[in-house]
Amino acid sequence: MQLLQRLGRLPVLLAFPALGVLLVVFGIPIVRLFLTSLNAPEFSLANYQMFLGQPANIRVLFQTVEISAIATFVCLVIGYPTAYVMVAASKPVRMALLVLVVIPYLTSFLARTYAWIVILGDTGLINNLLLYFGLISGPLQLIFNRMAVYVGMVHIMLPMMILPLVSVMIGIDKSLMSAARSMGARPFTAFWRVFFPLSLPGVRSGSLLVFVICLGFYITPAALGGLGDAMLSTFIAAQVQTSFNVARIAAASFVLLAIAVVVLSMLGLDLSGSAPSGQIARKSWLPRPPPFGALKGKFGELPMPYRAKRWAAHLYKAGGEERWLKIVGPAFIALVMAFLLFPEIVVIIMSFSAGAFLEFPPSGLSLQWYRSFFGDPAWYMAAWTTIQIGVAVTILSTVLGTLAALGLSRAAPQARRLLTMVILTPITIPVIVVGVATYLGLIDLGLVGSQTGIVFAHTIGAMGYVAVIVSATLANFDRRLEQAAQSMRAGPLQTFMRVTLPLIRPGIIGGAIFAFVHSFDEVVITSLVSGFSVYTLPLKMWENIRNEVDPTVAAVASLLTLLPVLWMIALYLTWWRSRPQVNLSISEAKG
DSSP: OHHHHHHHHSGGGGGHHHHHHHIIIIIHHHHHHHHHHTTTTTOOSHHHHHHHTOHHHHHHHHHHHHHHHHHHHHHHHHHHHHHHHHHHSOHHHHHHHHHHHHHHHHSOHHHHHHHHHHHHSTTSHHHHHHHHTTSOSSOOOOSSSHHHHHHHHHHHHHHHHHHHHHHHHHTSOHHHHHHHHHTTOOHHHHIIIIIHHHHHHHHHHHHHHHHHHHHTOOHHHHHHSOGGGOOHHHHHHHHHHTTOOHHHHHHHHHHHHHHHHHHHHHHTOOTTOOSOHHHHHHHHTSOOOOTTHHHHHHHHTTTHHHHHHHHHHHTTSOOOTTHHHHHHHHHHHHHHHHHHHHHHHHHHHHTTBOSSSOOSSOSSBOOHHHHHHHHOHHHHHHHHHHHHHHHHHHHHHHHHHHHHHHHHHTSOHHHHHHHHHHHTGGGTSOHHHHHHHHHHHHHHHTOTTSHHHHHHHHHHHHHHHHHHHHHHHHHTOOHHHHHHHHHTTOOHHHHIIIIIHHHHHHHHHHHHHHHHHHHHHOOHHHHHHSTTTOOOHHHHHHHHHHHTOOTHHHHHHHHHHHHHHHHHHHHHHHHHHHHHHHHHHHHHHHO
């Protein structure tokens, strides 16, 4: 009891278990990796000079940045109007569209990558349709090129662009647009001068997240691209699995990390909290008045009589300019949703193929590939191993992440901002760098090639998701309820169990689901720390995709595509069932 009281006085100590695991598994190893890249204790830049002195490395480095930048730009071009139309829709339609965006986000990226393989392949959907209609005489080379890489990466990262944009756009006061329109501004002018600057924080957050994650992409470029489309993460992974020259691996890793850090520091992504969106937009994006502003103002007064007449004429006129949004908006949303969902639907249909190879449309229907999955020990044992690891990661990361969120929510703002960014580091830097550092950390602990090691490797990222989700729940938590319970002589533990926990339980369950999804879908870090002795389902799928052993992976991908539906149902039931409990807790506290 005294320990709980001390923790109540120093709530930041609740974050120490999470920080301890992060320090041992990732923090200390990445510092050692950096020192190794500098040839400590001699300290030289020889490894970096060697890396930058090879033209092939420079080409791969620029290619990595180019692919990441173009994929991010395409995601922004598609994601911004999608988010805008979603926010402009009615609440039921908006919620339905959000569900359709979240489902692909929760779907295994291996399953989505495989979907594009079967769509773009020589015997895939597009080539078969073109051959069927006689538009081509032979299969087109739609895969193993740069365009296929862009298609796969945009498909995977588009939900991560849309969701931050929607979260920011929902908070923009729509009356500001109406005020601009009432002053005679055209719809586009009102959007460009009012709405767009206020939405820039979402543009910034979404673009930075997509770009940094794209820098560490490994699976999708390797599966859909050719030999000339390799990214730096592919080079690093090959070094780990072959020569394992730690100094060269460290130099390449920190070159990639330096790009991510420079971009993050330049644009200032702050996942722990930021200034109001309007202030950010005005400070960072709006141009300063030109020095000839006074002269420009004099000339600007000339058309004012015309503007006054136009304003009076259009003030009470029904806005017909927004008809384009009612026509083009639904069509554009339909295309985006088809792009996000259609590949998964194709894989589900093709998984029922009765032929020896996958084909669309199937020549016949059969469950042979599902029987192959459930009848092959290599497949179902890999699935069972993945579930065991996922459950362990979920329990560990939920406990650590929830404690960290509770501690950080009660800490001083500066300490909360710093510690939050530390906890979120494994999910805000390229995943291949996290994998290399974690591999070195697990070597010191003697856990490489063990399920325990994989659990710790997954936990350092999963607890970041838990901390973010629980912290968001705590942001709306009324601390006076805890004070009321303590005034009635309730102890810290009783207050937490009877008041705090029921109110934040939806956030904890939501964080646990995301932690399980993170572990269940992880393949890059797992491929580095498994030591070829622990086979998870993603590793088995990746091996099957690379070697094209059999179409059983289609059945696995279809099963993984249906899992997000279960996650969404679980989240909805959690929220729905928590409402009466929350009301009861509030009533008990007030009573």
